[in-house]
Amino acid sequence: MQNTDKKYNRLEQSLIAFFEKKKADLSANCSPKIVLSRQQAFDEFQRTGLPTSTDENWKNTRIEKLYNESFQPDNPPTGYEKSASEIFQCEIHGFDAHVISMLNGWYYCPEGMQLQTLKDGLVVGSIIAAQKQYPELFDRYFDEIAQNRKHGLTAVSRALFRDGVFIYVPDGVEVKKALQLIKIVNRDEKMMVNSRNLIILGKNSKLSLLHCDDSINHNPGFINTFTEVQLGENASIELYKLQNINNETALLNSTFIRQERNSRSKVNVVTLNGGLIRNELNVDLLGEGADADLNGIYLMDNEQHIDNQVFVNHAVPNCTSSELFKGVLDEKATGVFNGNIFVARDAQNTNAFQRNNNILLSPTAKIDTRPFLEIYADDVKCSHGATVGQLDEEALFYLKQRGIPRQDAYLLLMYAFTAEVTGKIAINALRSNIEDMIKKRLRGELAICEKCVLHCNHPVIPLEFEIDMSRV
């Protein structure tokens, strides 16, 4: 099996050893399709190895610095003690949501609650439990989207995932209450957490999902998540990702969305903290009339690194897509944006839009942006834009002239800069909370703390910028 002419690095070696040792364990309780998928992904991984920054799609993200760390790929499940919201207080104030959680890569719930059907017919639970219960759904959707734009790390999560979240919204079900998925890593040793999620929305269904990636200590870790989202005809998903992890942790979020006719996806990625974060968003518009609205905000400082990779494939005519990613980079933070709009031959009447705006606040911050267009159809409207710049000096002057101190004026303008993206968040309570977090983040007050990262549960004192009225 082992490919002899390839030299593996430390992490690769430990992943290969882990798979070979724990093969039976990983495949326990899994259907033949999943067992086969694991094996295929593993073979693929052995062939390609982990991606490095010499790969075109990984340029400028120095992922290989992680490869010589000793991440433990195996971690036993933790028994259920109390609900995640009690331990971590991750509920967001005023945001009424059904909370599910993952701890160290395992679905975290009381015994016997591995898979539940909520009152409007929504099914949520562990992916391992679900594949036993819904084999026909897995036959149809599992691994179906995983084939494009794959790389070594997605192969790893596909081969080695222990658990993950399964969400199924049956045809015609519009889920009123949003779902909140809290993913937490909390262990004392260095860990690599591989997990895999499958989200299926049937015809005419609707779902709002908030996906939080948090860490609650300062231990280094490597979180590698692979998510497949299937949108049936006329289905609609709102997907919010909130990322606030420690500076020692690396996070890779690969999300693949497949959309059928007239379906709508709305994604909002808010990145507040993290040592190295890479969000891969791959959207395939496969049915006419499908729409994808992809947005992101990143506020990085220290030596944090953010990498947003967005790939939209217009495979059929009459689809629309929009990408808007904005970010502020301070201190020694580095950022990468790689947007790609692909319009296939004969995908006429395509409307695709892409924009990336960046503000660099310090002389040592860096941004690499690559807004690509690849177009093979002629009746299209496609545009893209990218800017790198500073805050508008004139606007700053205007504010200062009215007695607003420089620092506050700065914050106000940065806040306004991000508002274009946060304004697109449809759930009011969530929007105001995220806006508050951004305010805190801009003021440097949002950091990860001992017990809880976000203090979401506490009624928040209204946050306003301090404007010294006496000077106005």
Add this chain to the structure above:
Amino acid sequence: MKDESGKNGVLEEVTSGDYKYGFVTNIETETAPRGLNEDTIRFISAKKNEPDWMLEFRLTAFRHWLTLTEPAWAHIEYPVIDFQDIIYYAAPKKKKEFESLDEVDPELLDTFNKLGISLEEQKKLSGVAVDVVMDSVSVKTTFQDTLAKHGIIFCSFSEAVRNHPGLVKKYMGTVVPYRDNYYAALNSAVFSDGSFCYIPEGVRCPIELSTYFRINAANTGQFERTLIVAEAGSYVSYLEGCTAPQRDENQLHAAIVEILAMDDAEVKYSTVQNWYPGDKNGKGGVYNFVTKRGLCKGRNSKISWTQVETGSAITWKYPSCILRGDNSVGEFYSVAVTNNHQQADTGTKMIHIGKNTRSTIISKGISAGKSNNSYRGLVQVAKKADNARNFSQCDSLLLGDKCGAHTFPYIKTANSSAIVEHEATTSKISEDQLFYCQQRGIDMEKAIGLIVNGYAKEVLKQLPMEFAVEAQKLLAITLEGSVG
């Protein structure tokens, strides 16, 4: 190579090959054996009577080339090139001469007429024996005199190696080192000839220098090398290429152009490239892999690239500017048209190193038929490049539903005072405009030519006068038959 063609250089210069379509390798005397090894390089160097240091340079480049692999990142597809199946040196021999224009391929003549080339010139371009060698020698001498008066050196690269070794040694390979990329290494090893141009301090070159037709070396072959050095305070406008279609038997072209601009110097480099694009089914055509780079070495220097790319089956070309001097300026204006099965991956690199450097990129891509046209450009702002400013605009126009238009901009910014803007649009030719033209009795083909010219005007107006007129006609001709 030069010796043979020196007498009637003009004749050789324009027609670099057989007049037949496709590629017929002209194997005659003075040909290096097929294939590439150190002996081939020694052979080339010996044929050209080069000094030892030049041979050494070639060999070092060759040894480095052996360690490289062909780049595969560009958005182009072509069969694997067998570098051992190429003849790297063939001294240009006398061309087969025709008795009169009647013998010349009528399609070629048709194109000449559309371009508005005079009958006399047509004869020369197509290789008809002309009795009166239309003053080519005298014209050449007149220009040479003018240039000499200003102290400007403008000669073939081989001549420069012989007569100005100090200058060549000092500047060759400083902007595009042989280690730069695969094709640069190949060129450095086997380059045939090219032009050398040196503008002394404070001199404003009174005429537009051209490698085509006017003064310079003929048939520089497939591995051309150009070096332009503009000393402090000088100015030169340099034209390369030819609007007339060139039937060239060389399938692979790998050229290098290096430009150095010292304090307050300005170099304007304009290219019109119209090599054989292959037939309507994508058979044949020139592979054009070019490394062009300018170094704004001094303060307030400026380098401006203007290119009109209509030919070649494959274009792989990124004329770049390294803005090292403070306040230096880089410009890139490009129109790239692809039709039938042509593929172009072209763009620029603007590398801001000095303070207060500025760059502008205007790129217009037009694709028709089954072609693919990509813009690929890098804007990089180094850490110390305070107040760097870039504006890029890359528009693509699609004519037909089987072609592709792609934009691959790379923006790397490591300085917080930089302002970098990129915008791009892709759209098809406006139905309204077409309808308007047709309604007024302008036929479809002419209407497209008109609209495309309007679309590319921003770039075309950067071209020197004599090129601009021909380039406009060229755009229309390239797009002929693209209307379904």
